[in-house]
Amino acid sequence: MTVEMTFHSVWSLIILPTLLTFTLPFLRKGIKGKPDSKSKEPSRVFWLGRGDGLFADARSKLWTFIKGRQLFADAYFKYSSKNVVTKISTISIPLVLVPKDRRKWFFKERSDVLDHRATGFDAVESLYTMPCGYILDFPAHVKLIHKVLTRELPNLTDDLIQEIEEGLLKDWGTDAEKWRGVEVWATVLMLVTRTFNRISVGNPLCGDEKYLTNTRKYVTSIHAMSSIIRVFPGWTKPVVGSFFSIPCWYYYRRGKGYAMPLIHSYLEEARMELETNGEFSNRHNVFAMWIVQEALRSQIPREMDPETIYARLMTMNFAGIHTSSFTTVNMLLDSLSRPDIFEVIKEEVNTTYSRHNSKWTKPSVDELRSTDNVLRESMRLSGPIVRLIREVKAEDGIEINGVVLPKGTKIATDMHNMHRDEEIYKDANTFNPFRLDPSTGQRMLPAVETSENFLPFGHGRHGCPGRYFASHEIKLIIATIILRYNVKFLEKRPPNVWMGDSMIPPRTILQVQRQS
Numbered sequence: 088m089t090v091e092m093t094f095h096s097v098w099s100l101i102i103l104p105t106l107l108t109f110t111l112p113f114l115r116k117g118i119k120g121k122p123d124s125k126s127k128e129p130s131r132v133f134w135l136g137r138g139d140g141l142f143a144d145a146r147s148k149l150w151t152f153i154k155g156r157q158l159f160a161d162a163y164f165k166y167s168s169k170n171v172v173t174k175i176s177t178i179s180i181p182l183v184l185v186p187k188d189r190r191k192w193f194f195k196e197r198s199d200v201l202d203h204r205a206t207g208f209d210a211v212e213s214l215y216t217m218p219c220g221y222i223l224d225f226p227a228h229v230k231l232i233h234k235v236l237t238r239e240l241p242n243l244t245d246d247l248i249q250e251i252e253e254g255l256l257k258d259w260g261t262d263a264e265k266w267r268g269v270e271v272w273a274t275v276l277m278l279v280t281r282t283f284n285r286i287s288v289g290n291p292l293c294g295d296e297k298y299l300t301n302t303r304k305y306v307t308s309i310h311a312m313s314s315i316i317r318v319f320p321g322w323t324k325p326v327v328g329s330f331f332s333i334p335c336w337y338y339y340r341r342g343k344g345y346a347m348p349l350i351h352s353y354l355e356e357a358r359m360e361l362e363t364n365g366e367f368s369n370r371h372n373v374f375a376m377w378i379v380q381e382a383l384r385s386q387i388p389r390e391m392d393p394e395t396i397y398a399r400l401m402t403m404n405f406a407g408i409h410t411s412s413f414t415t416v417n418m419l420l421d422s423l424s425r426p427d428i429f430e431v432i433k434e435e436v437n438t439t440y441s442r443h444n445s446k447w448t449k450p451s452v453d454e455l456r457s458t459d460n461v462l463r464e465s466m467r468l469s470g471p472i473v474r475l476i477r478e479v480k481a482e483d484g485i486e487i488n489g490v491v492l493p494k495g496t497k498i499a500t501d502m503h504n505m506h507r508d509e510e511i512y513k514d515a516n517t518f519n520p521f522r523l524d525p526s527t528g529q530r531m532l533p534a535v536e537t538s539e540n541f542l543p544f545g546h547g548r549h550g551c552p553g554r555y556f557a558s559h560e561i562k563l564i565i566a567t568i569i570l571r572y573n574v575k576f577l578e579k580r581p582p583n584v585w586m587g588d589s590m591i592p593p594r595t596i597l598q599v600q601r602q603s
C-alpha cells in the first residue's frame with residue numbers, strides 16, 4: 088500500500104496537476120476556440136483567489152492547489168463567518184461556500200433542492216470509480232443502518248470484541264517482554280476492515296486475509312484513483328475516468344469471488360424460511376442477511392439480484408472503513424501525545440471494565456464518557472471529512488443572501504475551519520476534550536450528537552447513519568488497546584498530512600508491548 092500510495096501521491100499531487108493546469112486550457116481553447124465556463128457564473132459571487140486575464144481558471148486552480156488550506160481559511164474567517172457568499176476554486180470544480188448564517192438551512196433543505204450525494208460520492212468520482220454506484224438512487228442500505236444496525240449494537244458487541252482481540256493479536260503481537268514498532272495507520276485500517284466485515288458478512292469471511300486485503304484495496308483504490316480523475320476537466324472524464332478506475336473495477340469484481348457464494352446461500356436460506364415458516368429467523372445476524380431479508384420483503388427484482396446485494400455491501404465498506412480508521416488513528420495520536428489525557432481515559436476504561444465484571448456491553452461502553460469526550464474533540468480538530476458538499480438541483484437555482492446560484496452549482500460548508508472558529512469554540516485550536524459546551528456551559532454531548540456547530544458526522548437530514556456503530560466500534564478498539572497493550576507516549580502530536588483537498592493521518596510508528 089505504501090508503494091501504491093506513494094505513486095498515486097506523486098502523480099496526483101505534482102505531475103498531473105502541473106501538466107494539466109498549463110496544457111489543457113491551451114488545448115481546450117485550441118479545440119473549441121471559445122471562452123471558459125466562467126461567463127456562465129452569476130456575477131455577484133465573490134470568487135476568492137481568482138483574478139482576470141489569460142488562463143484565470145487554470146491559474147486559480149493551481150493557486151488553490153498550492154495554497155488551498157490558507158485560501159479556505161481566508162474564505163471562512165474573512166467572508167463566510169461574516170455571512171458573505173464566497174466562491175473558491177478547487178482542483179476539480181469551484182465551490183460556493185455557505186455563509187455562517189445559512190448553515191441551518193443547508194442541513195434542512197430537501198434533496199430535490201440540494202443533493203447531498205455530492206459529499207461522499209461525487210467527491211470520489213463515483214460515476215467512474217464505484218461500479219456499485221447505481222444503487223445510490225434507492226438507498227435501502229441507509230435505512231438498514233438506521234433501523235437495524237443501530238438497534239442490534241447490543242447483540243453485536245461480543246462479536247466486535249472477538250474480532251478486535253484477534254486482529255490486535257495478529258498485527259500488534261503477543262510479546263509481553265519486548266517492545267515492538269507497529270505502523271498505526273496500516274494496522275488500524277486492517278483492524279477496522281476486519282471488525283466492520285464481522286458485522287457485514289460475519290465469520291469466517293471476516294477473518295479471510297485475502298477477502299479483507301481485496302476489500303481494503305478496493306476502498307483505497309477509490310480514494311486514490313478519484314484523486315487523479317478529479318484533476319481532469321469534466322469533458323475528458325468519460326475517457327480518463329474509465330481508464331483510471333480500472334483498479335477499482337478489478338478489485339470490485341475480484342471481491343465477488345469471495346462474497347457471492349455467501350450471498351447465494353443466504354438468499355436460498357431466507358427464501359426457504361419464508362416459504363416454510365412465513366418469517367425469517369435470526370440465525371445470521373449480519374448486514375448481508377439483513378439486506379437479503381429486506382430485498383425479499385420488497386419483492387423488487389433488482390433488489391433480489393445478488394449483484395445488487397453485493398453492491399450494497401461494498402458501498403457500506405466504502406462508507407465505513409476509511410472514515411472509522413482515520414478517526415481511530417487520530418484519536419490514538421491525539422491522546423498518546425497528551426499523557427494527562429491518556430491517563431484519564433485509561434483510568435476510566437480500567438474501572439468501568441472491572442465494574443462490569445470484565446465484560447463490555449453496549450451500556451458499559453456508553454459509560455465511557457471521558458473516552459467519548461476525547462473522541463469528539465479529536466473529530467472536531469481532525470475529522471476525516473473536511474467539508475460537506477451539496478449540488479443545487481432546483482430547476483430555477485437557489486438564492487443565498489441575495490446571490491443567485493444556478494442549478495448544478497456545488498455549495499459547501501467548510502467544517503474544518505468552522506470547528507476552529509473562536510466565536511464557536513473558545514481556544515479553538517487547543518485540543519481540550521474536557522471543554523464545556525459553549526451554549527449550555529455543561530459537559531460536551533456525546534460524539535454522535537451532531538449540531539450545526541459539530542459536523543464531523545454531518546448533521547440534519549443526511550447526517551451519517553453509521554455514527555452510532557462507528558462511535559461504539561472506535562471506543563471498543565481504544566478500550567481493548569488500553570486493556571491489552573502498553574503503548575509508549577509520543578513526544579508530540581505528529582501533524583496530519585494534506586493531500587490536495589483531503590486531510591489524512593500521518594504514518595506513525597507506535598511502540599507497543601502486550602500486557603502480561
Ligand code: HEM
Pocket residue numbers: 203206207226228229232403406407408410411414470471472475476542543544545546548549550551552553554556557558
Ligand atoms: C468515524 C466514522 C465516520 C465518519 C466521520 C462519517 C462521516 C460521514 C459524513 C460526514 C457523512 C455525510 C453527511 C452529509 O453529507 O451531510 C456520512 C454519510 C454516510 N455515512 Fe458515515 N461516517 C463514518 C462512519 C460510517 C459507517 C461505519 C457507516 C456504515 C455503517 C457509514 C455510512 C454512511 C452512509 C451510508 C452515508 C450516506 C448517508 C445518506 O446518503 O443519507 N458511515 N458519513
